[in-house]
Amino acid sequence: xxxxxxxxxKKAKKRREIAPTVITIVLAFAGVISALPxxxxxxxxxxxxxxxxxxxPRFYVANPTLKNFSDLVSITANTMVPFTRYLFNxxxxxxxxxxxxxxxxxxxxxxxxxxxxxxxxxxxxLVTNALLIISGAAAIPSYIIVTxxxxxxxxxxxxxxxxxxxxxxxxxxxxxxxxxNTIFEAGKIDGASEWQLYxxxxxxxxxxxxxxxxxxxxxxxxxxxxxxxxxxxDEQLRTFAFFMSTLQGGLARTGxxxxxxxxxxxxxxxxxxxxxxxxxxxxxxxGIK
Amino acid sequence: MGKNRxxxxxxxxxxVNDAQAAGQNVLDDAADGGKKRDYTKSYFSYxxxxxxxxxxxxxxxxxxxxxxxxxxLLPLIASAVLSFFYFDSLSWPQFIFWDxxxxxxxxxxxxxxxxxxTLYYAVIVGPVSYIASYFFAWFINQVPNKLRPIYTLAFYAxxxxxxxxxxxxxxxxxxxxxxxxxxxxxxxxxxxxxxxxFLQDVKWIMPVIIIVALWSSLGAGxxxxxxxxxxxxxxxxDAAMVDGITSRFQRLIYIDIPQTMPQLLFSAVLTxxxxxxxxxxxxxxxxxxxxxxxxxxxxxxxxxxxxQRFEVGYASAIAVVLSVMVLGIGRLAFKxxxxxx
Numbered sequence: 001x002x003x004x005x006x007x008x009x010k011k012a013k014k015r016r017e018i019a020p021t022v023i024t025i026v027l028a029f030a031g032v033i034s035a036l037p038x039x040x041x042x043x044x045x046x047x048x049x050x051x052x053x054x055x056x057p058r059f060y061v062a063n064p065t066l067k068n069f070s071d072l073v074s075i076t077a078n079t080m081v082p083f084t085r086y087l088f089n090x091x092x093x094x095x096x097x098x099x100x101x102x103x104x105x106x107x108x109x110x111x112x113x114x115x116x117x118x119x120x121x122x123x124x125x126l127v128t129n130a131l132l133i134i135s136g137a138a139a140i141p142s143y144i145i146v147t148x149x150x151x152x153x154x155x156x157x158x159x160x161x162x163x164x165x166x167x168x169x170x171x172x173x174x175x176x177x178x179x180x181n182t183i184f185e186a187g188k189i190d191g192a193s194e195w196q197l198y199x200x201x202x203x204x205x206x207x208x209x210x211x212x213x214x215x216x217x218x219x220x221x222x223x224x225x226x227x228x229x230x231x232x233x234d235e236q237l238r239t240f241a242f243f244m245s246t247l248q249g250g251l252a253r254t255g256x257x258x259x260x261x262x263x264x265x266x267x268x269x270x271x272x273x274x275x276x277x278x279x280x281x282x283x284x285x286x287g288i289k
Numbered sequence: 290m291g292k293n294r295x296x297x298x299x300x301x302x303x304x305v306n307d308a309q310a311a312g313q314n315v316l317d318d319a320a321d322g323g324k325k326r327d328y329t330k331s332y333f334s335y336x337x338x339x340x341x342x343x344x345x346x347x348x349x350x351x352x353x354x355x356x357x358x359x360x361x362l363l364p365l366i367a368s369a370v371l372s373f374f375y376f377d378s379l380s381w382p383q384f385i386f387w388d389x390x391x392x393x394x395x396x397x398x399x400x401x402x403x404x405x406x407t408l409y410y411a412v413i414v415g416p417v418s419y420i421a422s423y424f425f426a427w428f429i430n431q432v433p434n435k436l437r438p439i440y441t442l443a444f445y446a447x448x449x450x451x452x453x454x455x456x457x458x459x460x461x462x463x464x465x466x467x468x469x470x471x472x473x474x475x476x477x478x479x480x481x482x483x484x485x486x487f488l489q490d491v492k493w494i495m496p497v498i499i500i501v502a503l504w505s506s507l508g509a510g511x512x513x514x515x516x517x518x519x520x521x522x523x524x525x526x527d528a529a530m531v532d533g534i535t536s537r538f539q540r541l542i543y544i545d546i547p548q549t550m551p552q553l554l555f556s557a558v559l560t561x562x563x564x565x566x567x568x569x570x571x572x573x574x575x576x577x578x579x580x581x582x583x584x585x586x587x588x589x590x591x592x593x594x595x596x597q598r599f600e601v602g603y604a605s606a607i608a609v610v611l612s613v614m615v616l617g618i619g620r621l622a623f624k625x626x627x628x629x630x
Contacts, residue, residue: 057461123350132562136566163360170555175516212509279519
């Protein structure tokens with residue numbers, strides 16, 4: 001009887017060796033097609049003028065040059081506010097926003113997933129339903145509320161209205177649902193307070209979900225030009241993305257624009273790679289076993 | 290006494306119902322320090338007691354929900370109310386009851402066009418991108434840890450640089466003249482004798498939009514799947530192996546899908562909303578207005594009224610109709626998934 005089982009497992013092991021090759025081929029093929037826009041973004045930024053206007057465009061560069069970047073620098077040299085000020089604003093805003101978003105989101109998802117309190121289920125349903133409601137015509141009410149609270153023309157207007165990110169909260173809560181309740185019960189038996197359960201157990205276990213939230217929200221806040229246009233009247237408080245959007249226009253600036261596009265997208269790519277590398281098997285390191 | 294017992298019964302029922310509604314095991318919060326609760330007074334005092342016992346829970350969710358109500362919920366409610374008004378965003382709104390809705394369903398022939406285009410798009414892109422996201426994330430989960438970020442980046446690339454490079458890449462692919470990549474391949478192969486007007490021909494506009502959408506559809510849902518698979522307890526595979534589950538496919542059905550149910554729900558919501566709010570993509574590819582409005586979607590139609598004609602009341606009515614549709618489909622999807630899970 002036991003002998004049969006061993007044979008079965010041996011066979012299974014053999015079969016498993018074919019699958020990875022197939023998967024790798026499928027992934028590599030689809031991945032190359034899918035990565036085209038990133039390739040194009042990088043290549044274009046280094047194209048000299050004669051290659052920029054080639055038709056049809058190429059996905060490689062024959063004579064790479066840094067001229068587009070030096071053009072960009074010379075354009076930015078004579079603006080009223082130095083471009084480093086815009087960059088500083090964007091970095092501060094992005095850092096504060098990402099931190100606050102993760103704190104607020106994880107704090108809210110822990111009780112919603114692991115506690116049973118009056119109204120908890122109803123509040124969570126409200127959030128999921130809000131995700132399904134189309135806010136296309138809510139811009140004017142939003143504007144009235146934000147200006148009514150005197151958030152306009154401050155750094156806060158970039159951060160506070162976007163803090164209640166339903167997508168992130170929903171994502172975090174779904175991940176916490178995956179974590180067995182027993183681990184929290186064990187913590188409680190060991191005498192941990194609710195705050196300790198949140199900081200010592202829930203937060204580390206939500207690391208992958210936090211990384212995903214960062215990736216989902218980073219490009220939005222880093223590239224936020226709209227808030228500057230709508231709510232900020234003081235040039236000193238506007239963002240790098242806003243500044244980049246004012247540079248646009250004119251065939252002569254095509255090269256500089258492609259360099260600007262790369263500069264705007266590069267931080268998102270870096271953040272993506274860094275946070276993706278931190279996504280790994282949480283269960284294996286969580287001490288659940 | 291009888292009244293009290295009734296109250297107790299009701300309280301118990303509510304607890305059971307709530308727990309079932311949550312669809313999960315919930316921890317009994319020991320915040321009351323083991324004190325014996327007096328349930329027999331009334332349902333009201335029981336609830337108040339429960340609220341007091343969970344003050345920590347409320348404190349933790351407070352920052353989120355204060356922001357949520359102020360900046361998300363209130364504007365949504367205000368917009369829904371505005372759908373019963375004529376409002377040009379300058380003068381004071383005029384109450385016109387359901388005139389906006391009557392116009393929407395009876396007279397606005399463009400809405401019908403936008404509606405059918407959106408439905409056509411959503412029916413194809415929604416399910417296909419949902420399934421593709423799951424499978425590509427599952428494939429990525431099978432490769433070694435070190436290679437995962439590279440593959441994930443490659444597949445997420447279209448979402449990272451959407452708008453900038455995407456338009457250029459696909460406009461060249463589908464360009465109407467013989468220089469367009471697809472046309473030139475088809476011409477050289479002798480399959481067609483003259484270039485297809487991909488971005489002008491009314492027949493081709495929606496299919497082209499759908500193809501591009503599918504190519505760039507691995508977004509937030511895909512990322513949640515990639516991270517969700519890492520949360521699956523690997524010991525389950527060993528346990529299943531002993532029980533005779535050996536192939537990857539069997540593991541997918543019996544372990545991976547049930548274990549990633551939270552992510553499946555999350556992704557379903559995003560996919561449904563995403564596929565019904567298509568607009569920008571159509572504008573990039575075929576322009577707005579497009580030839581014979583073949584690329585018109587509900588969101589573009591809404592944008593026309595909200596941004597260009599300043600008829601915010603009417604735009605709100607469109608948003609309400611679209612929201613009701615998306616909510617209905619969302620709930621249906623939730624029910625289906627929760628039954629399976």
